[in-house]
Amino acid sequence: MPVMRVIPVIRPRRVRHTAAVVTLGALLMGATAGCSDARGYEVPAELCGVPADTGRLSPLLPDGDAIEQKENELGQxxxxxxxxxxxxxxxxxxxxxxxxDTDPVKVNEHALIGLGNPQPAGIGDDARIADKGALAVVACPADPQKRKFVLEADLATKTPEDTADRRRALTRFLEAYLPQALKKRGCTA
Known part of the structure; x- marks a missing residue:
């Protein structure tokens, strides 16, 4: 009697192939979703009544559905x-x-350190750019008492995510926003 051999049948592994295709598809969809603009709001052209350059403000704002502004008069x-x-x-x-006679950089030194590695910047009369915020000072020439105008910007999110990009974005924002804030305050000659 002849000996029968059992030859295993090798079947393609469709389940794994299908799972790999589905996984790859999900990854690609996620990657393209990350590339799309996930903002459901328009970047404001004003910050509480002060004109803002939307191109310079935009990099500091995260994605989301709605944006809201709240202005406070703090007195003096x-x-x-x-x-x-x-x-x-x-x-x-x-x-x-x-x-x-006030040195705003010195007065705010601890707060600036808390914002991360403050470095001098060529904005106004004196400025510091930190990892999560900035401060700029400029004399108010229209003020009879020759007081100083101080502008602070603090970020509550890491936007942009890269610290060097965030610092550049803060610098660009302050360069454009400071003259507008001075004008609004009546500090321009």
Whole structure:
């Protein structure tokens, strides 16, 4: 009697192939979704009544559905503006007028250190750019007491994600926003 051998039948592994295709498809969809603009709001052209360059403000704002601004009069020439995306604060801007003999950088030294590695910047009369915020100072020439105008910007999110990009974005924002804030305050000659 002849000996029968059992020869295993090798079947293609469609289940694994199908799973791999589905996984690859999901990854590709996720990658393209990450590339799309996930903003459901328009970048504001003003921050609490002060004109803002949308191209310079945009990199500092995260994706989301809705943006909201809240302005506060803090007294004695001080104002603040809070920007929130989806009810979460993302940017705080404060404008103050301080006496001529005040050194705002020195007064805010600990806060600046808390914002991460503050470095001098060529904005106004004196400025510091940190990892999560900035401060700029300029004399107010129209003020009879020669007081100083101080502008602070604090980020509550890491937007942009890369620290060097965030610092560049903060610098560009302050360069454009400071003259507008000075004008709004009446500090221009």
């Amino acid at each position: 020439g001080s104002r603040s503006c809070r920007l929130s995306v989806d009810s979460r604060q993302v940017l705080y801007v404060r404008a103050d007028v301080v006496p001529a």
